[in-house]
Amino acid sequence: MLDEPLPLDDRGFAYGDGLFETVLVRDGQALLWRAHLERLERGAERLGFELPDPASLQALPARCGPGLTVLKLVVTRGSGGRGYRPPGVAEPRWRWSVAPFAPQPERWRHGVVVRLCQLRLSWQPRLAGIKHLARLENVLARQEWQDENIAEGILCDGDGNLVEATAMNLIWRRAGVLETPRLDRCGVAGTLLEALGERLPIHRVQASDLALREADAAWVLNSVQGVWPLRRLVSAEGTRLKDWSLERQDSLQSAAHSLLGYPGSEDLRDLVAK
Amino acid sequence: MLDEPLPLDDRGFAYGDGLFETVLVRDGQALLWRAHLERLERGAERLGFELPDPASLQALPARCGPGLTVLKLVVTRGSGGRGYRPPGVAEPRWRWSVAPFAPQPERWRHGVVVRLCQLRLSWQPRLAGIKHLARLENVLARQEWQDENIAEGILCDGDGNLVEATAMNLIWRRAGVLETPRLDRCGVAGTLLEALGERLPIHRVQASDLALREADAAWVLNSVQGVWPLRRLVSAEGTRLKDWSLERQDSLQSAAHSLLGYPGSEDLRDLVAK
Missing domain, CATH: 3.30.470.10 (Aminotransferase class 4, branched-chain amino acid transferase, N-terminal domain)
Structure with a gap:
C-alpha cells in the first residue's frame, strides 16, 4: 500500500x-x-x-x-x-x-509582501535543482517569521546571490528582460518555472537582491499556488526595501496559469472583487 | 510506543x-x-x-x-x-x-585505509555540528566507493578544507600537536571527539588534506567504533597519497577506548594476533 x-x-x-x-x-x-x-x-x-x-x-x-x-x-x-x-x-x-486544496485568488490579483530571509542556502551542486527530502534549510528559513501578512521569504546563498523563495521560485523583470536565479548550486528547479522557461525567454542569472530592487515587476510561483506578483519587499528586520505597482495585465501570470487551469490576469480582475 | x-x-x-x-x-x-x-x-x-x-x-x-x-x-x-x-x-x-554490535579489533590494531571523497560538504553554520536527519551528503559520499578494503572516506568542504569522515571524526598529529578540523560550518561534532577534547589538547584548525600528508599519525573515530588509526590515505582515484607506520603505543586510542570500555592499544597487542 x-x-x-x-x-x-x-x-x-x-x-x-x-x-x-x-x-x-x-x-x-x-x-x-x-x-x-x-x-x-x-x-x-x-x-x-x-x-x-x-x-x-x-x-x-x-x-x-x-x-x-x-x-x-x-x-x-x-x-x-x-x-x-x-x-x-x-x-x-x-x-x-x-x-x-484551495488557491488564494486575492494573492494572484493583489500580489504579496515578501521578506528577505536571514538563512543563507548552502552550495551543493550534487543536490541542486532536485527535490530531495533533506529540506531542513527550507524549514529553518520558513521558521524566521510568523507575520501572516508576509507570504514568502526570499533566500540568498552564502555569497548573497538570490536563489528562490522558501517554497516557490522567483522571477523578475529588469530593463524589459525576464530573469530568474541560476539553480545549479542550490535551490529547487520548480516544474512551473521549467514549463514557463520553455515558453518565455527567461534568463538564468547570478544576481543579488539589488536586482530585485531594480526590477519593475517580480513574481514568486510554484505548480500548486500558481503565480503571486510581488507587491512589496521587506528586509529580515521588516524595513521596506521596494514597492511594486502591479500591472494591469500580467502576461507572465496568464501564461503560467494557463498551464495550471487557473484564471489569467484578465479574468482575475472580474473574479476578485476589490 | x-x-x-x-x-x-x-x-x-x-x-x-x-x-x-x-x-x-x-x-x-x-x-x-x-x-x-x-x-x-x-x-x-x-x-x-x-x-x-x-x-x-x-x-x-x-x-x-x-x-x-x-x-x-x-x-x-x-x-x-x-x-x-x-x-x-x-x-x-x-x-x-x-x-x-560487534566492533572490529583488527581495525583498532592494524589501522585502516581511507580515501579522499569527491563530494564537497556544503557550508551551513546553522546546521553545523549537530546530528540532524538531513544527511544526504553523507549518503552520496559513502556511495562513492565499494572497495571493502577502504574503511572510510575523508570529506573536505568546497574550499578544500578537511572536515570529517563520512561517519567518523578525524584527528591527526603534526609537529607533535593534535589537530582536528573546525566544525562550525559543516560536519558533525562527534561525542567521542568532544569527550577526548576535554581530556587532551586537540586544536581545532582550518587545514587542507596537505595537513594529513604532513601528519606523522592520524585517526578516525566515533563513539560506536572507537578509534581506527590511519594506515594509508588514497585519492578518490585510488592513488596512494600517504602511508603511516602505526605507533607501538597509541595513547590517543587508549584514552578514547577507556571512555568506551574498549581495550587500549597495549591490550590490543595481546588481543589481536597478527
Whole structure:
C-alpha cells in the first residue's frame, strides 16, 4: 500500500535519502504531470537509484477524487545498506497522500509582501535543482517569521546571490528582460518555472537582491499556488526595501496559469472583487 | 510506543526535520550517554523545538539487553505545520531501535585505509555540528566507493578544507600537536571527539588534506567504533597519497577506548594476533 506507515529503517526517514513532489490535481487530472515525473527521474539519477515502475503512478491522480487536490508523492531509497552506505541494489519505496486544496485568488490579483530571509542556502551542486527530502534549510528559513501578512521569504546563498523563495521560485523583470536565479548550486528547479522557461525567454542569472530592487515587476510561483506578483519587499528586520505597482495585465501570470487551469490576469480582475 | 512505524506526515520523514544519535550500550549501560543527550539538546535548540521529556529516555539503555548493542534514537519535530512552516508548538516524536554490535579489533590494531571523497560538504553554520536527519551528503559520499578494503572516506568542504569522515571524526598529529578540523560550518561534532577534547589538547584548525600528508599519525573515530588509526590515505582515484607506520603505543586510542570500555592499544597487542 502506498499510504501505509513507514518502517523506521526507511532511508528517507533516517537520512533524507529520497525525493518528493507535490502535484496539483484537478478532477483526477494531474497538472504538469510529465514535468513532475521527469524531475523525479532526474532526482533518482542524481541519488543513484532506479525509480520503481513509474507506470504504476499513472493511476494515482484519478484516485484523488473530484475538485482541486494536492497529491504528495514520496519515493525513498527504501531500507537496507549499512549506515550511510546504500544497499547495492535499492528497493525504493513509494508513499503518497492527497489533500483538498484551495488557491488564494486575492494573492494572484493583489500580489504579496515578501521578506528577505536571514538563512543563507548552502552550495551543493550534487543536490541542486532536485527535490530531495533533506529540506531542513527550507524549514529553518520558513521558521524566521510568523507575520501572516508576509507570504514568502526570499533566500540568498552564502555569497548573497538570490536563489528562490522558501517554497516557490522567483522571477523578475529588469530593463524589459525576464530573469530568474541560476539553480545549479542550490535551490529547487520548480516544474512551473521549467514549463514557463520553455515558453518565455527567461534568463538564468547570478544576481543579488539589488536586482530585485531594480526590477519593475517580480513574481514568486510554484505548480500548486500558481503565480503571486510581488507587491512589496521587506528586509529580515521588516524595513521596506521596494514597492511594486502591479500591472494591469500580467502576461507572465496568464501564461503560467494557463498551464495550471487557473484564471489569467484578465479574468482575475472580474473574479476578485476589490 | 517508541518503536512503532512512522506516520507519513512526520516532519522528520517529510523534510529531515529532526535529530538522531547512535549510542554504544554495554550490558544495558550507555557509553558517553550524557554527551549524546547534550548533543540532542543542542540540536533541538538549533532547530527550534523542545525535546519531550528526556527523562523518559533514561530507561532505554537498560532495555537493550545484555552484551554490546547500538541504540539508535531519533527525535523529530512531529507532525503538523503548513508545508515547511513548523507548527507553533511542536509535539516532537521519539523513535528508537536497537541492534547487536560487534566492533572490529583488527581495525583498532592494524589501522585502516581511507580515501579522499569527491563530494564537497556544503557550508551551513546553522546546521553545523549537530546530528540532524538531513544527511544526504553523507549518503552520496559513502556511495562513492565499494572497495571493502577502504574503511572510510575523508570529506573536505568546497574550499578544500578537511572536515570529517563520512561517519567518523578525524584527528591527526603534526609537529607533535593534535589537530582536528573546525566544525562550525559543516560536519558533525562527534561525542567521542568532544569527550577526548576535554581530556587532551586537540586544536581545532582550518587545514587542507596537505595537513594529513604532513601528519606523522592520524585517526578516525566515533563513539560506536572507537578509534581506527590511519594506515594509508588514497585519492578518490585510488592513488596512494600517504602511508603511516602505526605507533607501538597509541595513547590517543587508549584514552578514547577507556571512555568506551574498549581495550587500549597495549591490550590490543595481546588481543589481536597478527
